[in-house]
Amino acid sequence: MSSPARPLRGCRSSALTGAVTVPGDKSISHRALILGGMALGETRITGLLEAEDVLNTAEAVRAFGASVVRQGPGAWKVSGTGVGGWRRPEDVLDFGNSGTGSRLVMGAMATTPVTAVFTGDASLRKRPMGRVLEPLKLYGAEYDARPGGLMPVTLKGAVEAMPVEYLVPMASAQVKSAMLLAALNAPGRSRISQKTLTRDHTEKMLAAFGADISVEPLPDGGEVITVGGEAELKAISVAVPRDPSSAAFAIVAALLVPGSDILLHDVLLNPRRTGLFTTLQEMGADLVIVNQRESGGEQIGDIKVRASALKGVEVPPERVPDMIDEFPILAVAAAFADGNTIMRGLEELRVKESDRLAAIIAGLRANGVTVQELEDGMVVEGLGGDGVPGGGTVTTHMDHRIAMAFLVMGLAAKAPVTVDDTAMIATSFPEFENLMGGLGAVFAEG
Structure with a gap:
């Protein structure tokens, strides 16, 4: 309501x-919770933004089977499942008004063989999800949504994920990040390119969690990001x-x-x-x-x-x-x-x-x-x-x-x-x- x-x-x-x-920072708060939920061990977060968008992401990560516990103002502990260890949520995932949280979580689950239903408030249900759902199909994921790729969305993670090469067609850190997170549980190496540089918190945090990731500039001013799949992320401490x-x-x-x-x-x-x-x-x-x-x-x-x-x-x-x-x-x-x-x-x-x-x-x-x-x-x-x-x-x-x-x-x-x-x-x-x-x-x- x-x-x-x-x-x-x-x-x-x-x-x-x-x-x-x-x-x-809201962007880093979302990513710390999601990667903590995919890592092995206890990720400790300080300075987490305790606003509705981020709290909805915390609830979604918990629904996928990670332990997410608030220990004090801005202080949280996340015990992850390991990459590929997320389970099917028992209920619909409600992201409220958060496009970032919903799109990043879609990417994080897209190469794990589970199904989840994503929804949000009236505003979020009007926002285009096809821009992230369509490229996630390259990994082997499937989805069902309202016309135009609108929520509610039922996303089925890939049963046999594949590595991908993908050029993000718009300047969107959310689409890029979703594709990078999906690469973690695909075999081989995935290459995600962008013509316009967007915020790089996902790349920095993936490296901090121990992912096999490299970033190379392109002659036209863009860059290509390579991620090794079947990753094993290790818990860290994150000061937001x-x-x-x-x-x-x-x-x-x-x-x-x-x-x-x-x-x-x-x-x-x-x-x-x-x-x-x-x-x-x-x-x-x-x-x-x-x-x-x-x-x-x-x-x-x-x-x-x-x-x-x-x-x-x-x-x-x-x-x-x-x-x-x-x-x-x-x-x-x-x-x-x-x-x-x-x-x-x-x-x-x-x-x-x-x-x-x-x-x-x-x-x-x-x-x-x-x-x-x-x-x-x-x-x-x-x-x-x-x-x-x-x-x-x-x-x-x-x-x-x-x-x-x-x-x-x-x-x-x-x-x-x-x-x-x-x-x-x-x-x-x-x-x-x-x-x-x-x-x-x-x-x-x-």
Whole structure:
């Protein structure tokens, strides 16, 4: 049963100040649970994001036969079955709103001869699963779904899996990762190629768990990833860094609200996740990364942000995969910039929790911002630091990032900005209101 709608307004705020730690990275949290469930021994995870999306993945891994135990805030222990040891779940797997969790688990089970039924909330049941289910058939898996590859999906793992060679046709870390996870229980070596580089958490974590994996660049700027099958993963300890996609909301809020000065601790700085930070710096943001270090094979650091006058820029299309989840909040920043901000190459936003591109454009227009919609993107006409009227109501379409982005807009707009529902924020960032409120952000009910 879905949560009742909960409207909320972002209201003009005084300077945001303080030091905060945002929740653990969602992408790494999903992968730590899944690989822990496929490994031999006890995987210990600290800093796990305890949001609905990740908790649904934990429940799915448990349903496949792994022991998944919460030991304290963010501290979890996973005792895996070994690769190929997952059993048939006794019930339907409900992933709520999580495209990442559902698609990665599909890949992880696709080469094990068990059957599972996948479903989710109304939003997830509208999202295309064929993009991952069709290539998984190359391994020998079979599936049944609603027309268009929509959930509910019944997936039958391969009885006699085969290694594959596959070129991922779109810039999708989820499809690539599903194919890499499926390769673990196929004989021989599978080769997964991509023309556009996408986030590489799966590759890094597979190596940490002891998988036979190599990554080679291609002349056209892409890469090919080779995975040895019939793998034996060994349990490790995973310290989950803080999520840059969650940090983005506090960062942009501090840039837009005059007088703000904040510090965010332990943020993941994987080069394939920092496109927003680079873009904001190009726009003139006073955003400085300090105390850089390595943790568990990933770069992390602290981020200092001060209120800044921003200018419009053109975002290079090749940077899009490095910031695919951050375009809602970048669009809000662009509304307060001087001049136009041009964003192209955003086709993937059409198949996120909502048609995210259309939702961004509608939200901006509802609050007095002129936007030109392009087939693959948009041009936001910035109104300057104190020029956004606000006063509109934004339809979130059950999309957590749309909700949080437009609440941030309200903190600096002339009039409050209302989002029609904030219940789904719990899927990725349940601490959002408290954390932002602790910095000085003002939110009001209804």
